[in-house]
Amino acid sequence: MKPCDLLLFGALGDLSRRKLIPSLYQLEKAGFIAPETAIVGVAREEVTDEGFVVQARENLGTFMKEAVDAAVWERFARRLRFAKVDLSQPDQYGRVREKVDQSLRETVGYCAVAPALFGPICRGLAAAGLATDRARVVLEKPIGTDLASSRAINDAVGAVFPERQVYRIDHYLGKETVLNLLALRFANSLFTTNWDHNTIDHVQITVAEEVGIEGRWGYFDASGQLRDMVQNHLLQILTLVAIEPPTALDGDSIRDEKLKVLRALRPITRDNVEETTVRGQYAAGFFQGRQVPGYLGEEGCNPGSTTETFAAMRVDIDNWRWAGVPFYLRTGKRLAAKRSEVVVHFKNLPHNIFQASYRTLPANRLIIRLQPDEGVEIEMLNKVPGLGKGVRLQRSTLDLSFTEAFKSARIPDAYERLLLEAMQANQTLFIRRDEVEQAWTWIDSIQEAWRALHEPPKPYPAGSWGPVASTALLSRDGREWSE
Numbered sequence: 001m002k003p004c005d006l007l008l009f010g011a012l013g014d015l016s017r018r019k020l021i022p023s024l025y026q027l028e029k030a031g032f033i034a035p036e037t038a039i040v041g042v043a044r045e046e047v048t049d050e051g052f053v054v055q056a057r058e059n060l061g062t063f064m065k066e067a068v069d070a071a072v073w074e075r076f077a078r079r080l081r082f083a084k085v086d087l088s089q090p091d092q093y094g095r096v097r098e099k100v101d102q103s104l105r106e107t108v109g110y111c112a113v114a115p116a117l118f119g120p121i122c123r124g125l126a127a128a129g130l131a132t133d134r135a136r137v138v139l140e141k142p143i144g145t146d147l148a149s150s151r152a153i154n155d156a157v158g159a160v161f162p163e164r165q166v167y168r169i170d171h172y173l174g175k176e177t178v179l180n181l182l183a184l185r186f187a188n189s190l191f192t193t194n195w196d197h198n199t200i201d202h203v204q205i206t207v208a209e210e211v212g213i214e215g216r217w218g219y220f221d222a223s224g225q226l227r228d229m230v231q232n233h234l235l236q237i238l239t240l241v242a243i244e245p246p247t248a249l250d251g252d253s254i255r256d257e258k259l260k261v262l263r264a265l266r267p268i269t270r271d272n273v274e275e276t277t278v279r280g281q282y283a284a285g286f287f288q289g290r291q292v293p294g295y296l297g298e299e300g301c302n303p304g305s306t307t308e309t310f311a312a313m314r315v316d317i318d319n320w321r322w323a324g325v326p327f328y329l330r331t332g333k334r335l336a337a338k339r340s341e342v343v344v345h346f347k348n349l350p351h352n353i354f355q356a357s358y359r360t361l362p363a364n365r366l367i368i369r370l371q372p373d374e375g376v377e378i379e380m381l382n383k384v385p386g387l388g389k390g391v392r393l394q395r396s397t398l399d400l401s402f403t404e405a406f407k408s409a410r411i412p413d414a415y416e417r418l419l420l421e422a423m424q425a426n427q428t429l430f431i432r433r434d435e436v437e438q439a440w441t442w443i444d445s446i447q448e449a450w451r452a453l454h455e456p457p458k459p460y461p462a463g464s465w466g467p468v469a470s471t472a473l474l475s476r477d478g479r480e481w482s483e
């Protein structure tokens, strides 16, 4: 355990309350926080150290499923301090310095605030003498809204901290099942050979959400599902499915390979955007038996908004391994179920010896359930036992459910892992500047093509699987979504 002080910028905000404070408590419980470490909440509100402790305790009660352990809480509460700082004012950061260990000065500054404040926070840390070469700064997404704005943010941060001290979060990289993609691919010889255009027909990546916009209208409407979800989470999942074997598990080996995949994504432009993408927006509908409003009926909405709440696309990776293997991505709000998964469809057999009974045989599928009900399934055909003429085949599933297989293990929240990795100065699970900028380059081109099309998003009823056009996207290629 590396001793360092943790500075939580935006300590009273939603992310801190829901995720960061509970995750830090879990790290405390598991004994992963060094005894010397202080946790300093920083925000502009007038709050005392004691007031911050009271708020943190309330957060745990509200946002944790389990009961708070008195002894763990006592240890945790002793670490908590608060510094009142207007984050845009560099001269106020001296108040943060007063709360950290003066001899140590090894800080992890977690920016759980709007990206416009990332630069000012870094400058404030420098002004207070806290931007030492052992300090680290953690940046929440979104890093900008396009390439130009992400560069501006990265430049502002980079003016104070070199890249090796910058930790950009994509919380999907902290999820157990997303990390398991690396284990699945690089710890199993079965998949070292069966993982390219020779054996795989296509890959589907779905990140479906049940939630609507609920109170986040302002942020979401300016962003949309493409920038909010595809630019980061879906592209990160795609890169882990598609990367070449890295030479090691360290930060740059994996990130170098991810970058190569991002660079190989075929651009989607005005010429191919219509046949490769679908934009949707949820309309009113029924969800779990109750009537729910459409996007344009949500509180605080802009009634004329054409922001997409659903995006689906065919992505081609122009490299040796994936030539001719489309990756279909889809993600949306207010869909029929919360379900994130990667489905790998293997190719049909070259020759069918069971032709007498079955004209065609369904191909094998590997289903990686990212959430909920985390697990891995392989669908395969087996002979149904029995005598008689011909062979009867049946599709059955080898199903590995994580909760059953690893009964004793609690699945940690993504933020627990990412906070721990940042405190331990391990950059592997964080996004490098070139990665984030390459992802924006690819996304910007889609965004531009959509703008040029001038078409409103296609409506879909809340509680469905998205617009009909999403089904058509695959049926044009003779395929269908796995439901």
Ligand code: BG6
Residues within 6 Å of the ligand: 209, 228, 229
């Ligand atoms: C966030 C997006 O990054 O991820 C949200 O901004 C989205 O819009 C969320 O709801 C989904 O995360 P999870 O972990 O619930 O799948």
